[in-house]
Amino acid sequence: MFREMRRKKQKLTEKQCIDILKRAKTATLALHGDDGYPYSVPVNYVYLDGKIYFHGAKSGHKIDAIKNNSKVSISIIDQEDVIEEELTTYFRSIILFGKAKILQDDDEIYQAVNALGLKYCNDEVAVEKEIQREWKDLCCVEIIIEHLTGKQAIELVK
Numbered sequence: 518m519f520r521e522m523r524r525k526k527q528k529l530t531e532k533q534c535i536d537i538l539k540r541a542k543t544a545t546l547a548l549h550g551d552d553g554y555p556y557s558v559p560v561n562y563v564y565l566d567g568k569i570y571f572h573g574a575k576s577g578h579k580i581d582a583i584k585n586n587s588k589v590s591i592s593i594i595d596q597e598d599v600i601e602e603e604l605t606t607y608f609r610s611i612i613l614f615g616k617a618k619i620l621q622d623d624d625e626i627y628q629a630v631n632a633l634g635l636k637y638c639n640d641e642v643a644v645e646k647e648i649q650r651e652w653k654d655l656c657c658v659e660i661i662i663e664h665l666t667g668k669q670a671i672e673l674v675k
């Protein structure tokens with residue numbers, strides 16, 4: 518169902534891909550947007566128990582797109598060193614495909630947004646305060662990963 522990588526020597530291991538998912542701060546979420554146009558938007562996320570979670574408002578382009586088609590893709594650039602004299606970039610990145618689901622269960626939502634908050638701020642009291650402040654208007658999305666792959670510049674292959 519998913520294409521195989523052509524440049525297999527540059528393929529990252531599953532562990533390397535997961536490590537990137539855990540440490541990266543921002544991902545680009547790609548969705549099926551309005552009128553057949555792709556819609557790509559940066560999101561902060563957390564990787565938890567083998568799934569991706571992000572939050573946002575209860576309405577808008579992202580949520581409408583997910584409601585219309587749950588298939589999504591996420592890409593993350595982990596390294597991006599432009600080497601001018603070689604006219605190239607030493608890169609490391611991952612891409613994943615999955616299905617997005619808008620969470621409805623309060624316990625699931627809380628667990629996800631709490632983990633998300635703590636990823637970006639280690640002050641538990643501040644995270645809890647923000648969750649309570651935003652709770653009424655909060656929407657949380659879970660992405661079940663169906664395919665994950667990563668690649669790096671040939672120069673970074675050991």
